Amino acid sequence: MxxxxxxxxxxxxxxxxxxxxxxxxxxxxxxxxxxxxxxxxxxxxxxxxxxxxxxxxxxxxxxxxxxxxxxxxxxxxxxxxxxxxxxxxxxxxxxxxxxxxxxxxxxxxxxxxxxxxxxxxxxxxxxxxxxxxxxxxxxxxxxxxxxxxxxxxxxxxxxxxxxxxxxxxxxxxxxxxxxxxxxxxxxxxxxxxxxxxxxxxxxxxxxxxxxxxxxxxxxxxxxxxxxxxxxxxxxxxxxxxxxxxxxxxxxxxxxxxxxxxxxxxxxxxxxxxxxxxxxxxxxxxxxxxxxxxxxALETIPDHSAYLNDWLTQLQSEGMDFMVVTAMRAEAARVVREQLTGATLPVVQSLHDFCDVWLDANARGLGLRPYFEAGLAALRQDFSSFRDAELLARFAMRAIKKCVDPN
Known part of the structure; x- marks a missing residue:
């Protein structure tokens, strides 16, 4: 044979x-x-x-x-x-x-x-x-x-x-x-x-x-x-x-x-x-x-509705349309990454930083100032990432705390 x-x-x-x-x-x-x-x-x-x-x-x-x-x-x-x-x-x-x-x-x-x-x-x-x-x-x-x-x-x-x-x-x-x-x-x-x-x-x-x-x-x-x-x-x-x-x-x-x-x-x-x-x-x-x-999909809340609402609000508060569009694309990539379980150590560090910052900084009336303050903090330690990705990951961590605080 x-x-x-x-x-x-x-x-x-x-x-x-x-x-x-x-x-x-x-x-x-x-x-x-x-x-x-x-x-x-x-x-x-x-x-x-x-x-x-x-x-x-x-x-x-x-x-x-x-x-x-x-x-x-x-x-x-x-x-x-x-x-x-x-x-x-x-x-x-x-x-x-x-x-x-x-x-x-x-x-x-x-x-x-x-x-x-x-x-x-x-x-x-x-x-x-x-x-x-x-x-x-x-x-x-x-x-x-x-x-x-x-x-x-x-x-x-x-x-x-x-x-x-x-x-x-x-x-x-x-x-x-x-x-x-x-x-x-x-x-x-x-x-x-x-x-x-x-x-x-x-x-x-x-x-x-x-x-x-x-x-x-x-x-x-x-x-x-x-x-x-x-x-x-x-x-x-x-x-x-x-x-x-x-x-x-x-x-x-x-x-x-x-x-x-x-x-x-x-x-x-x-x-x-x-x-x-x-x-x-x-x-x-x-x-x-x-x-x-x-x-794995079931453990990830459907962030799309929250994200759409936030992106709409950010744009209404004056955030550039191209930045909002780039954030949306990066957020979709983050969801795929979560499903495959392929988060790199440096990305995990970024997520941990976001979690600590979100716990320490209360959100005010406006959403855009909150995101801009988070971006400024992230840039100091994660300058190798593009702003759109930093903002998208910041948004997804913030949404996770809203939907699944545990």
Missing amino acids: IDDCSVPSLVAKVHREDALSISAGAAELLLVANKPGLTETGGGHGAKGVDFQRWWAVLRMVEMERANEPDFLLLFETVQDVTELNSVNTPTRARVYQVKKKDRGEWTWSVLTGTTAPPKKKSSTTASKAVTPTFTKVSDSALGKLQLSLAAFNKLPVEAYFISNAGCDIPLAAGGNAATSMPCSLADFAPEHSQLLAQALHSLSADGSPVPDLTKLKLKRVAIHPDEPSSYVIKSALELLTQRSPPHAGQAASFVESLVTKISPLGRHTDTCSSFGDLVKQRGFARHEFISALG
């Missing part, structure tokens, strides 16, 4: 982990993840494509949470772009995903399959001129790579998905086109296309292998625009938060942006992993981490 020189030690390691109750599904996933040649490890997408994958991954987490999935684990740059398991510890099924953006047009048959599309209609003339299809490029095609991933598993039930913002220009057996009828499986293609595809994918298998099950390979289109991937994902998260935590629905944007920040480093290192635990640590993001992010 594995043609890597480190297989004996790797298998021995997996056997040791079996003794420590690693599930059969996790053990097989580890073996497949370490198999050379399956995962694209660089140069395939560029930064914009990877960004698209990360936004889609957050969308997928939100979808699973809204569907009340009891557990899930996403592994990045594992087997394909993303592998999804239904359990962190004892997976019993998997889904492997290729997640590809397309800036214009639809995906064509030749790009997806590495073969030439069959003629639309057969006649005695076209039949006599029919050319025997060649399958030399199938292994490098999108669907060919997904089939190779499926074939690498012997025990764990697996499905494969091609995910994109663009449709696929392929006729369906029931009429219509896959470009407008996604999601669909490859078995839904028009007969001449599904038969040719079955032959093409079968050419990747060893002699005597069964014909590929086209129902296990699926196409799905997502409404994520590659130039503005956040909008649709934030909308989906807003629906989840409106259902689960209405007081924090206004923080949907900060919530999804914090998740993208958390998962962005995952999968950057694709070295061979010696254990399933190492694989999860290096490339995984699990449901309990998603729930933890939701929990």
Whole structure:
């Protein structure tokens, strides 16, 4: 199964982990993840494509949470772009995903399959001129790579998905086109296309292998625009938060942006992993981490209403519009920082200074003089920060004392 020189030690390691109750599904996933040649490890997408994958991954987490999935684990740059398991510890099924953006047009048959599309209609003339299809490029095609991933598993039930913002220009057996009828499986293609595809994918298998099950390979289109991937994902998260935590629905944007920040480093290192635990640590993001992010959101009061009122008052008292706008942007960044738990020591010192100053200085009738006095004090010890950030952090600490004095 594995043609890597480190297989004996790797298998021995997996056997040791079996003794420590690693599930059969996790053990097989580890073996497949370490198999050379399956995962694209660089140069395939560029930064914009990877960004698209990360936004889609957050969308997928939100979808699973809204569907009340009891557990899930996403592994990045594992087997394909993303592998999804239904359990962190004892997976019993998997889904492997290729997640590809397309800036214009639809995906064509030749790009997806590495073969030439069959003629639309057969006649005695076209039949006599029919050319025997060649399958030399199938292994490098999108669907060919997904089939190779499926074939690498012997025990764990697996499905494969091609995910994109663009449709696929392929006729369906029931009429219509896959470009407008996604999601669909490859078995839904028009007969001449599904038969040719079955032959093409079968050419990747060893002699005597069964014909590929086209129902296990699926196409799905997502409404994520590659130039503005956040909008649709934030909308989906807003629906989840409106259902689960209405007081924090206004923080949907900060919530999804914090998740993208958390998962962005995952999968950057694709070295061979010696254990399933190492694989999860290096490339995984699990449901309990998603729930933890939701929990962190619940601990942060929705400051937006207070902040809007204060910014409106500051502007009415004569504070420059550009300063107010910059404060608003910096405050949004502070909320994302709180959700990710990534506060730097110097920033924590700044927050502590704000808390002490706020306790020692009572607010008068005007809000602007209070902020200007706080800014003057902050500048003395934190001159490396821009005024807009100092004011925003000062405002957020003041709001925290108003909303959550403990």
